[in-house]
Amino acid sequence: MKPRTDSRKFKTVSRRELLKLTPVLALGAFAIPQIQKPLLKGGLAFSDWISARLFRSGHLAPTFAAADLTPFEKFPINDYDVDDPDVDFDKWTLTVTGSVQKPGDYTLAQIQALPKVTQNTRHVCVEGWDVIGNFGGVLLSDFLKMIGTDPSARFVSVECADDYYESLDMATALHPQSLLCYEMYGQPLTREHGAPLRLSIPTKVGYKQAKYLTDLKVSHVLERVGYWEDQGYSEFYGL
């Protein structure tokens, strides 16, 4: 036998069930311009927080055989400003500041004296395309050791000849595949690809691979995160 009720009581029950769904209307907050911005900013920050937790220091990015490489001429050149900021190679140095024991100007020869590493890794652009490139340079962690980085420091930030700027969390900077890169495809960096020195961080998205480096700063607090991050992109964007 089915339980019985009358139509009036049934209406009340139905209405109560309908009202239980009112929390769904909270999603309407995303349609209100004044609240939308902070909500989306919060969502992005939450994604970044999870991203930092998902990052594993010892987990290596996939590396590829030489046959898988994207031909050098098909490696895109992306800039926010100019392809070639006219770096004067003869006068170029990397200026190191911040929480380090040995701040100062470092020449390319000093950097190249560190053990050389080459690797075939994937470069993933935030736009969605990807290429596999050959990158040569020194481990960023070796360089950070050489300049006497304060072990409690949390960030490495860089500035570039074209006024671009970027930053890395220390865990990513110390990752065994993070490079201060001075070669691509066995040749010194071309001007368009960031000569004389760029970042190559296979665990980060493309816009973190800053080119034409001029300054490197180690710090506990980040003054500014990065050019694209300031436009509204993810701050961590680890792959």
Next chain:
Amino acid sequence: MATRAIAIEDVKTGEVTEAVYEHPFIVRLCHWVNAVSLLVMVGSGLQIFRAFPSFGAKIPEQVLINWPKSLALGGWLGGALQWHLTFMWIYIATGLLYLGYQIFSGNYKQVLFVRRDVPGVWPMVRHYFFFGHQPQTKEAYNPLQKYAYTSAIGLGVLSVLTGVVIWKPVQFSWLAWLMGGFHRARLWHFLVMWAMLAFVFGHLVMVVLHGWNNFVSMLTGWKEDPEYDSR
């Protein structure tokens, strides 16, 4: 699945009708939250796609579709990513809540397409597409419905897994490998979306065809005068 059925006596006429409680609260909640988040994910996803509307090489870039901006959400790539990376958590949380509830309550039996539903699919297809007679059913969902809903849930899971690979191809490199690499995962993600949209289209057509009474059941949980025998 024993669905809760009641007899309703009209206070004025004394006429007795029947109603069945088809959709528990959690299912209805997840349905509507998911409907919103799916819309946001597709809209923002297509804006993200506009940044590189291709699955081939970057150089030379062969544009697959010039997806109209008016049918996308977020305005620009960064804006669309903010929507996508915010609503993916709502989408995932809703999915987990739904799956957890269905499994632990046993309500999954209402939806899950199993082997004994197989023979019932063709008669339903014949009914819907070739004007065959309507097969009798004793459950809330007919075999074709179960097939569609089970597929949609599968597509939901795949949309998250393929999305995770695009977002974190290094941390989830094993999953990326399983999908044929980062590059292909992006294509899978796109195809899963279209499959999901095909489901949504069919779903909405059915909702319109089956009328108000059926639609209300996803709001109140109760379906009056069910077209099937609920005993």
